Amino acid sequence: MNTKPSLHTVLSPRLLDLYDISNSIVVIIDVFRATSTIATALYNGAAKVLPVDSVPRCIELGKITGGITAGERDGKVVEGLQHGNSPTEYPRSFIEGQTLVLTTTNGTKLLHMALDRGAANIITGSFPNLSAVCDYLVNQEKNVILGCSAWKDCFNLEDTLFAGAVIERIGHHFSIHCDSSLMAKDLYAQHQQDLVGFLRKATHWHRLSAYGLEHDMEYCISIDVANVLPVYTNGSLIVQE
Amino acid sequence: MNTKPSLHTVLSPRLLDLYDISNSIVVIIDVFRATSTIATALYNGAAKVLPVDSVPRCIELGKITGGITAGERDGKVVEGLQHGNSPTEYPRSFIEGQTLVLTTTNGTKLLHMALDRGAANIITGSFPNLSAVCDYLVNQEKNVILGCSAWKDCFNLEDTLFAGAVIERIGHHFSIHCDSSLMAKDLYAQHQQDLVGFLRKATHWHRLSAYGLEHDMEYCISIDVANVLPVYTNGSLIVQE
Numbered sequence: 001m002n003t004k005p006s007l008h009t010v011l012s013p014r015l016l017d018l019y020d021i022s023n024s025i026v027v028i029i030d031v032f033r034a035t036s037t038i039a040t041a042l043y044n045g046a047a048k049v050l051p052v053d054s055v056p057r058c059i060e061l062g063k064i065t066g067g068i069t070a071g072e073r074d075g076k077v078v079e080g081l082q083h084g085n086s087p088t089e090y091p092r093s094f095i096e097g098q099t100l101v102l103t104t105t106n107g108t109k110l111l112h113m114a115l116d117r118g119a120a121n122i123i124t125g126s127f128p129n130l131s132a133v134c135d136y137l138v139n140q141e142k143n144v145i146l147g148c149s150a151w152k153d154c155f156n157l158e159d160t161l162f163a164g165a166v167i168e169r170i171g172h173h174f175s176i177h178c179d180s181s182l183m184a185k186d187l188y189a190q191h192q193q194d195l196v197g198f199l200r201k202a203t204h205w206h207r208l209s210a211y212g213l214e215h216d217m218e219y220c221i222s223i224d225v226a227n228v229l230p231v232y233t234n235g236s237l238i239v240q241e
Numbered sequence: 242m243n244t245k246p247s248l249h250t251v252l253s254p255r256l257l258d259l260y261d262i263s264n265s266i267v268v269i270i271d272v273f274r275a276t277s278t279i280a281t282a283l284y285n286g287a288a289k290v291l292p293v294d295s296v297p298r299c300i301e302l303g304k305i306t307g308g309i310t311a312g313e314r315d316g317k318v319v320e321g322l323q324h325g326n327s328p329t330e331y332p333r334s335f336i337e338g339q340t341l342v343l344t345t346t347n348g349t350k351l352l353h354m355a356l357d358r359g360a361a362n363i364i365t366g367s368f369p370n371l372s373a374v375c376d377y378l379v380n381q382e383k384n385v386i387l388g389c390s391a392w393k394d395c396f397n398l399e400d401t402l403f404a405g406a407v408i409e410r411i412g413h414h415f416s417i418h419c420d421s422s423l424m425a426k427d428l429y430a431q432h433q434q435d436l437v438g439f440l441r442k443a444t445h446w447h448r449l450s451a452y453g454l455e456h457d458m459e460y461c462i463s464i465d466v467a468n469v470l471p472v473y474t475n476g477s478l479i480v481q482e
Binding site for chain 2: 204
């Protein structure tokens, strides 16, 4: 009898409702750059990150909490917010003890969809906190949804590669009957030795490198450089100790 | 200046509306088994195939046209229809000169979505007619959408592999800025030497092999064994001479 929990990979927010997530941990993945920035801010001592789904809500919560407002739309800093979505903007000297109120094109949207659909638990994942995510998923022994934020609902390579990295490491702890997961694992296995070289072909790499953000992206695919576990609790992402 | 036409891969019907298909050729891909069966019936001399999106409509059109009604839901023959969705059911001795009225779980649904959204041209593709599809796409010099029928809107490996096979062969004729296409090409390049071995892991392989349909699936990934081009014209798929 197979008693392992299940694991599925969702390649676009548009496909989330095909899955029953009510008994699952949902891992929100937005490699370029929201979930990499979240891990980094928390690793560098941010008290909490409030992920919000609109710019007006971001500004409003910034006022209420005294937090730093930050966000991007289409890869650029949004007018009216104080900071952008780059992990390099949040060193310890700046972010320690602060609240970050963050809105982004894709990642924060998927997080709110997972909330609305009653996910049992929500965490965020990215290469900078790969090990923390894997350790948590193995220890919880619950069903898992690896949720790729994608780009405006279109499939993207970088989020899929992160899902593949998780499956490569801990897939054997789960029962996997999911073509998306098989593909993601294969894609990662094929390219793990040269993620930067492969991702230079990706549409999002082209988009962000046009803004001079190559360094950001190289950081965002660096494994375990901000190895904390952001867990969504009462409206905030905080570090699970 | 880049004047090549564009090529995109759509991984699920649920994602079709993210693309402007009005100036594009849409290739409907349903490897297991609708588009393989369509190619085979036409290769074996069927006068035409009428793809319909519901069982009642299939029965109605069968009466009007005197055609053979056929179809499946969830991989099984539908009650009330004469035949199933297996290419082996349509040898020349049976199908020559006949009209086949066909309804399936995924492929015929996507075809009607592409029609409703105003595709410029619609053809069907599968490994049995890979070369005919590639030759047509190169000669037309139009934008291309490779439309994977998927399984109840969930990503599947076999349709993605066919998209990858097309891109591997003729991708250099197109301008490709599409992560789905990069992934599909990579997946095919990695597994083209052993498609059967790889697809044995796929969820649809498990589903259909439980009905004893392994032989069907091996046929469906055989290249150019029914090498005709089904083109959608006035409600029918007919062979483009």
